[in-house]
Amino acid sequence: MRYYTIGMAGHIDHGKTSLTKALSNVDTDTLKEEKERKITIEPGFAPFPLTEDIHTSIVDVPGHEKFIRQMIAGVAGIDLVLLVIAADEGVMPQTREHFEILSFLGIERGLVVVTKIDNVQKDMFELLKEDIHDLIGGTPFEAFPIHFVDSLSMKGIDSLKSSILNQLETVAQRKRSGPFRMPIDHVFTVKGQGTVVRGTIFEGSVGQGDRLVLEPKGSEVKVRQLQVHRQYQTKGVAGQRAALNLSGVSHEEIKRGDVLISAHSFITSDTIDIRLKTLKNVKPLKQRAPIKFYIGTAEMIGKIVFFDRNELLEDNEAVFCQVRLHSPVVAKRGDRFIIRRPSPEETIGGGEVIEPAGEKYRFGYETINRLKAKWEGSPEDHIEDMLKKHKLLTLKELEQSTSLQGNELVNTLKTMQDEAMIDKIDNSYYTLLVSIADCKKCTCERILSYHKEHPLKIGMPKAELIQELKEEYPERLIKHCLHQLLKQDEISMSDQYVKEMAFHPSFPEKWEKRMNSVVNELYTQGLQADSFTNLYKKAQLPQELFTDFKHFLIREKLAVPLEEDLFLHIEVFEKAVFQLKKEFPGEFTIQEAKSVLNLSRKYLIPFLELLDYKGITERVDMKRHWVMKTGDE
Numbered sequence: 001m002r003y004y005t006i007g008m009a010g011h012i013d014h015g016k017t018s019l020t021k022a023l024s025n026v027d028t029d030t031l032k033e034e035k036e037r038k039i040t041i042e043p044g045f046a047p048f049p050l051t052e053d054i055h056t057s058i059v060d061v062p063g064h065e066k067f068i069r070q071m072i073a074g075v076a077g078i079d080l081v082l083l084v085i086a087a088d089e090g091v092m093p094q095t096r097e098h099f100e101i102l103s104f105l106g107i108e109r110g111l112v113v114v115t116k117i118d119n120v121q122k123d124m125f126e127l128l129k130e131d132i133h134d135l136i137g138g139t140p141f142e143a144f145p146i147h148f149v150d151s152l153s154m155k156g157i158d159s160l161k162s163s164i165l166n167q168l169e170t171v172a173q174r175k176r177s178g179p180f181r182m183p184i185d186h187v188f189t190v191k192g193q194g195t196v197v198r199g200t201i202f203e204g205s206v207g208q209g210d211r212l213v214l215e216p217k218g219s220e221v222k223v224r225q226l227q228v229h230r231q232y233q234t235k236g237v238a239g240q241r242a243a244l245n246l247s248g249v250s251h252e253e254i255k256r257g258d259v260l261i262s263a264h265s266f267i268t269s270d271t272i273d274i275r276l277k278t279l280k281n282v283k284p285l286k287q288r289a290p291i292k293f294y295i296g297t298a299e300m301i302g303k304i305v306f307f308d309r310n311e312l313l314e315d316n317e318a319v320f321c322q323v324r325l326h327s328p329v330v331a332k333r334g335d336r337f338i339i340r341r342p343s344p345e346e347t348i349g350g351g352e353v354i355e356p357a358g359e360k361y362r363f364g365y366e367t368i369n370r371l372k373a374k375w376e377g378s379p380e381d382h383i384e385d386m387l388k389k390h391k392l393l394t395l396k397e398l399e400q401s402t403s404l405q406g407n408e409l410v411n412t413l414k415t416m417q418d419e420a421m422i423d424k425i426d427n428s429y430y431t432l433l434v435s436i437a438d439c440k441k442c443t444c445e446r447i448l449s450y451h452k453e454h455p456l457k458i459g460m461p462k463a464e465l466i467q468e469l470k471e472e473y474p475e476r477l478i479k480h481c482l483h484q485l486l487k488q489d490e491i492s493m494s495d496q497y498v499k500e501m502a503f504h505p506s507f508p509e510k511w512e513k514r515m516n517s518v519v520n521e522l523y524t525q526g527l528q529a530d531s532f533t534n535l536y537k538k539a540q541l542p543q544e545l546f547t548d549f550k551h552f553l554i555r556e557k558l559a560v561p562l563e564e565d566l567f568l569h570i571e572v573f574e575k576a577v578f579q580l581k582k583e584f585p586g587e588f589t590i591q592e593a594k595s596v597l598n599l600s601r602k603y604l605i606p607f608l609e610l611l612d613y614k615g616i617t618e619r620v621d622m623k624r625h626w627v628m629k630t631g632d633e
Helices: 016-024 032-037 065-075 093-104 122-136 157-168 365-376 379-390 395-402 406-418 433-453 462-469 475-487 509-528 532-538 543-555 570-583 590-597 601-613
Strands: 002-010 044-049 054-060 080-086 110-115 146-148 181-183 186-190 194-200 205-207 211-215 219-228 231-233 235-237 241-247 259-261 267-278 290-295 298-306 319-331 336-341 346-355 422-425 429-432 491-494 497-500 559-563 566-569 617-620 623-626
Touching: 002 016, 002 093, 002 157, 016 044, 016 054, 016 080, 016 110, 016 157, 054 157, 080 093, 080 122, 080 157, 093 122, 093 336, 093 346, 110 122, 110 157, 122 146, 146 157, 181 194, 205 219, 219 235, 267 365, 290 319, 319 365, 346 365, 365 379, 379 395, 379 406, 379 429, 395 406, 406 422, 422 433, 422 475, 429 433, 429 475, 433 462, 433 475, 433 491, 433 497, 462 475, 462 497, 475 491, 509 532, 509 543, 509 566, 509 570, 509 601, 532 543, 543 559, 559 570, 559 601, 566 570, 566 601, 570 590, 590 601, 601 617, 601 623
Parallel strands: 002 054, 002 080, 080 110, 110 146
Antiparallel strands: 044 054, 181 259, 186 194, 194 241, 205 235, 211 219, 211 259, 219 231, 219 241, 267 319, 267 346, 290 298, 290 336, 298 319, 336 346, 422 429, 491 497, 559 566, 617 623
16 A cells, blocks of 8 residues: 655635545535635645555645645645646735745645636636746746646546546655654544544554654653544554544643654754755845744744854855754754744745754854755765764664664665774674774873873773763773773773783882882881871972872882881881791790880781781780791791
8 A cells, every 4th residue: 555645735715625625525624713714724634545555645725824834734744736726816925835835845746736717718728827837937846737627517627636646656655664753733632532643644654552752742652542534543654644542641732743753763953954945035034033943743933043144135045054943843854844934924945954953063164064065965974974973873873863764774884884984882883983993092092191190000990081081982982992902902901990001100200219218218217117197298299199109109019008107118027027937936925026026016016917917927815826928938
């Protein structure tokens, strides 16, 4: 089955609703006010099956200038347009505005339908054709077939149906694979069932029981039931009009313009890079002027931001610029939009989204060239651009940020891997090889810098290194690069400290002489050394190196701590142990140790407790036994 949406467009009272009824036998004016005033206020939808395998929906949009928003919402997501012109009036103001809006939305397939032909003489038809050619000449619409019909007498309707079918044969189907997206154009409640939303499925598919996300609110909802043109179905696909009965949300929380999507599949943003094409004779548009931005079924208030001018004058060339909205909207690369002036209301132009998650850029041609490159870029360029920006992305995240989907994305990624442009880490994350190289270089540079700043330390704490690098790189990428550097023997790691392979802690060159003097003083003072703090102050060393110096002496086995602020030179300590063991090779008491070492209790007790702590001796009652051989033996 193939599913398409056909849009009606044209001036008020030119017969769009009557033509819809003639084609589908459905009256789309359902509101009481529409019946009373005989004008379309809200978009109407009618099923229009053409063949067994081609099913379409007709969207009848309002023609009155007061309902342009509803018109834009109605034509969002159409595959083919019928531009309706009444034979007794010809091309009118809203005909032109609808035509311009359709042009900006990128509609490339359609027909021009001249209605109410029973109201005019046949010799008027040639004048009507000239009028139509003046409107569509030089545009893609110029190739549209022109049909003359009368919806009441049914003249020309069968021929029009055949022509519609021929046109649809050349229209590519919307993507059913990949993420689901459906902009909402109608919200209501059904007694006993709750909240129901309607819209045209832009892409993907949806089934009963599926869980979706309502954007931009981010609410999670579940599809309880779904209908396609009042018929219950288990599944809806791209191109179909669908009504979804939702749980998890009330109808007051939803409005036209909200979008239902698969979780984590599309970007919601309030800053969007665009390529804008304006109408001829457009009034000047100043920098940061307020605008109304229409995308999908949404109408948003925002401002326009230019990077190469302070005012947009009449210009037939496309302009690369940005919109900054008051609230976020769902968008993807390539989506079409319309921009209108809020007051007095008029259409300014339209175009396509270049980057849905724009940033704040500098004013100047460098930004323009950057945006132009994004617009002209290949799939490889889009992937490279996103990986440069984010460094590390999953397949799902790449799908969301590049707007590439399915086989196109997978095949492009494979090509880039084969060409040694990207790599895949942890079986899930893609990154540029140049990002890996940059991260490794930055990692080594930071470690070397740390060694210069802290030569007394064994290395840089791994957690501190990762925290610093996280300002530039994702943590997963940093850990991957650390693992590679370890395998390549460029760094080593012990006790969560990272160091460059050839690095060994040493005294800072500037303070080397004074630090050596402290070590020598410890040796000279023997077993009754002065407090370490006093020795350090006497050497006039900087206070910020005090702790590092202490740890260095212990770690490098130049000294051993008796107490927090009492150190012995390692040779002094080992000589004392040797003397004590030589005199008492089996066991000894405190008094016997004192007789050999000639120490006061201030130094003797900490010394003996240190022997116990190191496992050299073991205290049993009032005596100590030797339990470990010393290096001197």
